[in-house]
Amino acid sequence: MRKIILALVGVMVLAGCCKQAQPEGVQYGFVSISDVIPDVILDIRYYGTYNFVGAKVDGYNEPIALMTGVAADSLKSVSDELLAQGYRLKIFDAYRPQRAVDHFVRWSKDVSDTLTKAYFYPELAKDRLFPEGFICARSSHTHGSTVDLTLFDMNSGKEVDMGGTFDWFGMSSYPTYTDLTEGQLAMRQLLRDAMMRHGFKPFDTEWWHFTLQDEPYPDTFFDFPVERKSIVR
Numbered sequence: 304m305r306k307i308i309l310a311l312v313g314v315m316v317l318a319g320c321c322k323q324a325q326p327e328g329v330q331y332g333f334v335s336i337s338d339v340i341p342d343v344i345l346d347i348r349y350y351g352t353y354n355f356v357g358a359k360v361d362g363y364n365e366p367i368a369l370m371t372g373v374a375a376d377s378l379k380s381v382s383d384e385l386l387a388q389g390y391r392l393k394i395f396d397a398y399r400p401q402r403a404v405d406h407f408v409r410w411s412k413d414v415s416d417t418l419t420k421a422y423f424y425p426e427l428a429k430d431r432l433f434p435e436g437f438i439c440a441r442s443s444h445t446h447g448s449t450v451d452l453t454l455f456d457m458n459s460g461k462e463v464d465m466g467g468t469f470d471w472f473g474m475s476s477y478p479t480y481t482d483l484t485e486g487q488l489a490m491r492q493l494l495r496d497a498m499m500r501h502g503f504k505p506f507d508t509e510w511w512h513f514t515l516q517d518e519p520y521p522d523t524f525f526d527f528p529v530e531r532k533s534i535v536r
């Protein structure tokens with residue numbers, strides 16, 4: 304009997320050893336934002352070519368938005384509040400793998416490639432983007448609790464006018480920029496107030512960028528790809 308029990312324990316230990324490691328996104332509690340907030344509109348720019356790189360960015364294998372579960376839950380509260388006022392959240396990016404950030408840096412150092420200049424940085428020389436902090440070697444998006452978003456107006460059926468577009472490299476992207484119409488300022492304020500009421504903090508240089516104040520992994524630079532496999536057991 305004793306031998307049988309020992310054998311059984313041995314099998315259990317072996318089974319434990321051989322068990323497949325869970326995908327990193329599962330281990331760390333990441334979710335797909337659309338699973339938590341079905342009403343969200345996704346426009347995952349780094350999966351396509353309508354972004355400052357002008358090409359699909361490394362690590363974006365599917366057009367989905369991943370985030371830590373706690374951040375997604377807080378974003379759900381923002382969405383519920385704004386839906387009641389006639390707006391949906393439109394998300395451009397959330398969790399971003401380190402390999403994507405590395406791709407941005409590589410792109411910024413190739414000054415001969417100015418394919419997207421007219422759309423994203425007409426006022427700046429490309430070799431200023433990295434020194435002036437528009438492109439950085441580290442991003443809070445890599446910690447998994449940051450999101451880039453705007454509002455979609457259900458009455459007009461259009462994205463709201465924020466007086467500037469996502470990933471525009473210039474002063475008008477600063478939340479402190481005030482040379483805007485009353486309507487534009489009001490829309491920026493509406494988004495910012497709702498995000499802050501539900502635990503997100505704004506960012507100095509981008510009106511569309513918010514990070515969960517109590518983010519669970521402030522010092523971890525994740526690198527698993529943006530794809531459903533990363534969050535499925």
Ligand SMILES: [Zn+2]
Nearest residue numbers: 444450451512
């Ligand atoms: Zn951002």
